[in-house]
Amino acid sequence: MDNVSKILVVDDTPANLKVITEILSRENFKVSVAISGERALKRLESYIPDLILLDIQMPGINGFETCQAIKEMDHIADIPIIFITALSDTSNILKGFSLGAVDYISKPFKEVELLARVKTHLKLYSLNQSLETQIAERTLKLEDTTTQLQTTLDQLQASQLSLIQHEKMSALGNLVAGIAHEINNPLSFLSGNISELKVSLEEMTDYIQLYERIYPSPGEEITEKRRQVDLDFLLQDLPKMLSSMEMGCDRLQNISTSLRAFSRSDIASKIEANVHQLLDSTLLLLKYRLQTKNNVRPEIQVIRTYGDLPEIKCFPGQLNQVFMNLFANAIDMFDELAEENSFESLKTRPQQITVQTDCLNDKDIIIKISDNGKGMPATVRSRIFDRQFTTKVVGKGTGLGLTIAKQIIEEKHGGQITVNSIPDQGTDFIVTLPI
Ligand SMILES: Nc1ncnc2c1ncn2[C@@H]1O[C@H](COP(=O)(O)OP(=O)(O)OP(=O)(O)O)[C@@H](O)[C@H]1O
Ligand SMILES: [Mg+2]
Missing domain, CATH: 3.40.50.2300 (Response regulator)
Known part of the structure; x- marks a missing residue:
């Protein structure tokens, strides 16, 4: 033994x-x-x-x-x-x-008594020790399992969150695509008819002018009617009206194109896209939020300083999601500012969101989205990319926007997103993306 x-x-x-x-x-x-x-x-x-x-x-x-x-x-x-x-x-x-x-x-x-007691206690001691080792081992295993469970739970939560966000975006994308489609139909017969109408109007004008040349005195009643409808003004003004209707159609056409650019969110592989078009279509969707809120907040001005950018290979829908969150965060912040300050005091300093783009070198582009608002203290700034970190009230912010933005820019596109912020002066988000 x-x-x-x-x-x-x-x-x-x-x-x-x-x-x-x-x-x-x-x-x-x-x-x-x-x-x-x-x-x-x-x-x-x-x-x-x-x-x-x-x-x-x-x-x-x-x-x-x-x-x-x-x-x-x-x-x-x-x-x-x-x-x-x-x-x-x-x-x-x-x-x-x-x-x-x-x-x-x-x-x-007595010898037997000594031996009996010694043996009993040795046995008890050894049993006790093996029990303790077993308990220790099981505790360790349990801790292991708990850590594994926690990791799985974290992963599940992360994927659940991005699923929700993705669902939200593709639902929005579908809605927007639907709207763009619905606009296109009436738009095409509006603009088609307007160009027909222009030709017809010219012909009618010709006809009237010819008639008047041949019959300069058509009689009292017709002369009176001519004066009443102010025919000279009509003939001058109608083409102008048609031109402005044409312009309206062009604008609608642009909106529809932008909306369609925004809605291309569900493609599986990267495609070449125009970043300015993505930025513009996102801003277009946020237009109503930029407008003045009567007597609460003046209009938020958007200043675009676009450089000369090549198209980049990207997931356009995902980039829209990033831009959408960066703009929405700035607008939320200006809304909060408006709750804390009077309309008059806000008017003395225009609220601005600036979008700057440029080529960083021949491999990367840079997009800077800045605001001249509240800024953030260091304690907030250091946590904004953390999952579920938000300073907004329950129901308003989920604290996912920037976490997902970082994931999209860095993991899906191999780019970078960083922030600079000074309290009471404003915040810059700087995104770099490979071309
Ligand atoms: N432009 C900004 N100015 C000041 N603070 C900002 C700005 N952008 C973000 N923040 C701060 O960063 C926090 C995190 O932003 P993030 O977009 O991740 O979440 P959220 O906007 O609160 O919620 P969600 O985007 O999920 O609706 C915000 O709650 C806010 O405190
Ligand atoms: Mg946000």
């Missing part, structure tokens, strides 16, 4: 030590001895037995004090201690138990 139990016997009487050692050795225990409490403690600094037999009455520190000292040493505090006592009075036995002893043997002892 390689697992021989080690027993330390502490007694100041050499004869006792000898007898006990003999009995235990016969049973194949590995026995060490100490002839005083001090020696025992010294020994226990480096030697760890499985059980201690401890005499109570000893010169120097007695058995009780030795026991107390052992219980204070973490690495051996759990080792079972059996007192050996000549005193059979109950108070000493009780004191021994209260100090943490597991049992006692009274002198003179």
Whole structure:
């Protein structure tokens, strides 16, 4: 058996030590001895037995004090201690138990009794230890599983959030595509008829002019009617009216094109897109939010300084989502500012969103979206890209916008998004994207 139990016997009487050692050795225990409490403690600094037999009455520190000292040493505090006592009075036995002893043997002892007690406590001790190891192992496993569960939960939450956001965007994309389609139909017969109408009007004008040349005096009634309808003015004004109707149609056409650019959100691979068109169509959708809120907030001005950009390979729908959030954040901030300040004081300093674009080099473009609003303190600025960080009231912000923006720019496009912000001066978001 390689697992021989080690027993330390502490007694100041050499004869006792000898007898006990003999009995235990016969049973194949590995026995060490100490002839005083001090020696025992010294020994226990480096030697760890499985059980201690401890005499109570000893010169120097007695058995009780030795026991107390052992219980204070973490690495051996759990080792079972059996007192050996000549005193059979109950108070000493009780004191021994209260100090943490597991049992006692009274002198003179019988060999069978000594062995029975020693073996029982060794067995209990070893059972106890294996139980503790098992508990420790299971606790560790449990902790492991908990961490795994937490990670899975985090991942689930993240994908759930981006699903929601994606759903929102594609629903919006579909709606916008539908609207663009609905506009296109009536628009095409409006603009088709207007050009027909222009030709017809010219022909009618020709006809009237010819008629008047041939019949310069058509009679009282016709001359009177001509004056009443102010024919000269009509003939002059009708073409102008038609021109402005044509312009209106062109504008509608542009809006429809922008809307369609915005709605292309669900494509699987990157396509070449015009970033300015994406920015414009997003701003178009936000137009009503930029307008003045009567007596609450003046109109938000948008200043576009567009550089000469090539088309870039990207997911246009996703970039729209990023721009949408950056603009919406600035508008939200101006709305908040309006709650804190009077309309008059806001009018003294125009509220502006500036959009600047440029080529950074021949590989990257840069898009800077700035506002001259509230700015952010460092404590907010350092957390804005964190998932679910928002300073907005419940129901207004989910705190996902910038997290998703960062994911789209950095992970989906290999670009970068950074922020500069100074309280009371404003905020810049700088996006760089590879061409
Ligand atoms: N232009 C800005 N000026 C001042 N603070 C801003 C600006 N843009 C963002 N922030 C701050 O960053 C926070 C996080 O923005 P983010 O877009 O991630 O979430 P949100 O707008 O609060 O909610 P969500 O976009 O999900 O509706 C905002 O709550 C706001 O405090
Ligand atoms: Mg937002």
